[in-house]
Amino acid sequence: MAAAAPDGKFEAAVLPHLDAAHNLARWLMRDSAAAEDVLQEAIVRALTYFPGFRGVNPRAWLLQIVRNTAYGILKPNRGPTLVPIAAEPEPGAIAEDELVSPEADPEMALICSRDRRRAYELIAALPLELREALVLRELEELPYKEIAEITHTPIGTVMSRLWRARRLLIDAAREQPA
Amino acid sequence: MTGEHCDKVLLVQAEFDGEIDAAQAAELAAHRAGCPVCRAAAAELAQTRELLRGADLYQPMPDAVRGTILSRIAATRPAPPARRRWFAGWRQGWIGFGLGAACAAGLAFLLLAPSQQPLVEELVASHIRALQPGHLEDVVSTDRHTVKPWFDGRLDFAPPVKDLAAAGFPLKGGRLDYVDGRPVAALVYQRDKHLIDLFVWPESSRLAGAPREATESGYNVVHWSADGMTLWAVSDLEAGQLADFARDWRQKP
Structure with a gap:
């Protein structure tokens, strides 16, 4: 070329x-x-x-x-943050503000497949750092090393974030079966 | 979650992601034989992948966003001065040539000036890139009344789209591309198994230019100007047939 x-x-x-x-x-x-x-x-x-x-x-x-x-x-x-006017998120694995309302997104209206929508909601509901690791690994199909580079994170942290993301997905999928 | 835990689950995951070597894999296989937690973990990992990859969740860049981004890049980049000078010189030379050249133009193809080489390389690279699966057309249609309006709002000009099916060059579609520091229209035509990319963008001079041709990496390139547009056809089609394409395009009203 x-x-x-x-x-x-x-x-x-x-x-x-x-x-x-x-x-x-x-x-x-x-x-x-x-x-x-x-x-x-x-x-x-x-x-x-x-x-x-x-x-x-x-x-x-x-x-x-x-x-x-x-x-x-x-x-x-980062660090001590300004308190948002809306309800402050509960400290927990999945903060309140991490939960997305799919109806608010016009693109979601186009997603007609139920399975796709369900998978979309499950990932969208993941905490930011876990979602990021999962998207880079499963959708972008990047190796750990590159994910570590992009996210300024040691590889060990990438691995544990990926694991937590996948566990949350499995657990959530079990709680609300298709 | 089962509540049970095993320190090796991250290793199971690394194997699942193709990130461990043979020695680690052998060690893990021995461990897993006696560890129900790790066996369950392997099954769950496969389950998550099925859930995600089966659902078509990838969000490629929409055309509208791509157009904005390309314009933004183009805005920061003045066209390279060397090429500009060449264009200017070519225009002056053209006027000097007089109209006699216009008659000859239909018969004789001139060779492109060497200073056009970087642009020719860029066009051929774009063409090759477009041949990768899924990159050829953003709008797939053999109907020019579908292809032409598709560019509305995606470009700051309306590219001419001609139906050359009767001449043996059916239209396949079009896409946005990025050439010479600006977003351009790429029209896709076909002759038998060969694809032709026709890159089109506006040119400030309104003079009609004679076709010029070049070869790069085994691809043939023909360049001409018409109606304020500069046009570049790129294809692996044999040079004579690509010249026919250029001629048919120019003759078609």
Whole structure:
């Protein structure tokens, strides 16, 4: 295959991974408009950082930026957080604000298959860090090492998050059988 | 959850995810023979994967979002100066040539200037990329009245879409692509088993340009301009037939 045009390096690195970027943003934000905002912002950041990109894995690099951008919006203030005006989430495995209301998402109206909808709801209800690990592994089919790189997490943590995510899925699926 | 636990479940999971080596796998197999927790875990892992992968949950980027993103990238990138200069020079040269060249153009194909090489490479790379499964068309239709409106709102120009089925080049569909620092229309035509990508985007000059041709990585490329658009046909079709395609396209009203 011909080499990319000399001025097209950014495009060559980033464009093949736009679907992956969207899939991650969409699952982290659980809302199509919010995902689009994240991607717009992430692309601006990617353009800015690209001259310094020396890595060999543009997919991990781009997904890392998408992930950081999404976290910046979801958790603007890590640590002691501002109390939201709505009910504060209970401390627990699945916080209240992690539960998605599928009816609120117009895209869900298009999802007619019951199984698909059920699977969608089960993943959407997972806590953010677990959902992220699961989406990168099961939908993006990335190896642990790359998930660790994208999420700035040791591989051992990736493994335990994946395990917890899968356990929650199994348990939830058992509680509400198809 | 069963409530029972085993320290090796993460290893079971790693095996399931294809992340352990043969030695670890052998050790795990020996352990699992005597551990009901790990055997149950392996079954549950398979169950989660079935639940997820069977449900078509992947969320690829919608076309509208892709269009916005591509425009945003394009906006930060001025067209490369070298190529611009060449275009300018070509236009001046064209005027110098006079209309005599226009008559000759229908018969003789000129060779592309070497400075067009990066663009030719980029177009061929786009064509090859598009041949990957599922990447060829965003809109699949043999009807130009379906393909043309599909581009509305996805591009800031309306690409010409012509029906060349009678000439033996049926339309297959179209897609958005990204070439020369901007979003472009790619129309897909077919001749027998060969696919032709026709890349179209506006050109500031309204002069009609004679077809020019090039070869890159075994692919043939023909370039011409018409009605304020620049057009590039890329295919593994034999050069003569691709030239026929260009001629038929230009003659078709």
